[in-house]
Amino acid sequence: MFSKNLKYYRLKNALSKKELAEHVGVSPMAISNYENGKRKPDMELLKQMAMKLGVRVSDFLAIRNEKLMFCHGEFRKNSALSVAQQEYVRESVEEYFNRFMTIVEILGGDVLPKAPDAAVLKLSGGSEDDAQSLRKHLNLAVDGPIDNLIDILENKGILVYVCEIDTDKFSGMSGLVNGCPYIVINKKMSPERIRSTVVHELAHLMFKWPNNLEYRKIEDLSTAVSGAFLFPKSDAIRELGVHRTAVSKDMLLVAQEYGISMYMLVKRAQLSGIISASVEKEFYIEASKAGWRKNEPHRIQSEDPTLFKQFVYRAVNEHEISMQRGAELLRVPYDDMVSHCCFSRG
């Protein structure tokens, strides 16, 4: 577990092996050997590395379950993330799901709902139909707004991890951990963008993508499915009307109701034939001037995964683990755990 934790904290600190090696007076090869478990440092070196990485020596002892099997999705070939940042996201996912699966194991292992099968949905050739088949696959109504998307997915066995990474060049990724589908998203995004990214990644997970389909095309199709999933055409026509001559302020309420950005609403309105391409373009120009391209105001509350917390609080209250172990698993202060687990001391 030391080796994986060393690598995780090094990447978290955005340090190369060479930089860490220089700081602690060893060769980069020695760091490689520590990270792949071929060699162990002495205590003095452990302390120096901990100090440089801003952690305690004991942080290197966080449990890593060697039985966990990860199958991470790929980053875009032209991803703006550096190789080290991509590696950090993967390490961060593994670190998180190690903690998550530890509590699942402590609670007996069968606490996770059985997730719907991944990579089974066939593409129909149209994003509206694909979005409907995705909703049906998840046993959701074929239209209507979807509140608490993350909660819904967690209750269907699709795990969601909100990753803290200091870049807006990363939106999301997906994969499997011991066969369970997971979705990871960047915490820095707006609540609306988090929802659309979650569904985008869901499409990556649930559809059977032809091997010969270009990655760019898969990305575009997943984005289109995401829009049609969150704001189906039938809802768009019912909420906005068959035809609109301009993008107007009342549409903000519809965007809020469906938990989507105005950018997405306008795109969906155009694709549904409600507004023309020129009205859509006018909106983009005005929205861009208002700074919405990068920072559209968010109108809904952020959604957070709750399943992990729920499992940990349950294990604490059932005396399966101590309050301190719970705090350690959730990475929260001890006093926070007390306030969430005890009626009298909260």
Add this chain to the structure above:
Amino acid sequence: MEHISSDTNVWIDFFVIGRTEIPFHLPYIFIMNCDALDDELLSPSGLREKLLQCGLISVELTIEQFGLAEELGSRYPQLSIYDRIALAIALGSSGIR
């Protein structure tokens, strides 16, 4: 005098009922790893000061104890890191594995 390395929960329990000093009347020297003692986020506020005031000794981990605490992780996933460290210190000193 014999040394006792106990898990943090024992100290937390005494601290919560306001009787942290009681164990220190026993003829033992109580020890705790410095990381566990210094990590105020993973213990109730004020515990560290109270324990030091009562006479708890802060000790550094040896590389052997570190290795043992690492091994204990897969055997006892329900234990916190600091509990594993306390156990490793105790087992390491007693020679029991």
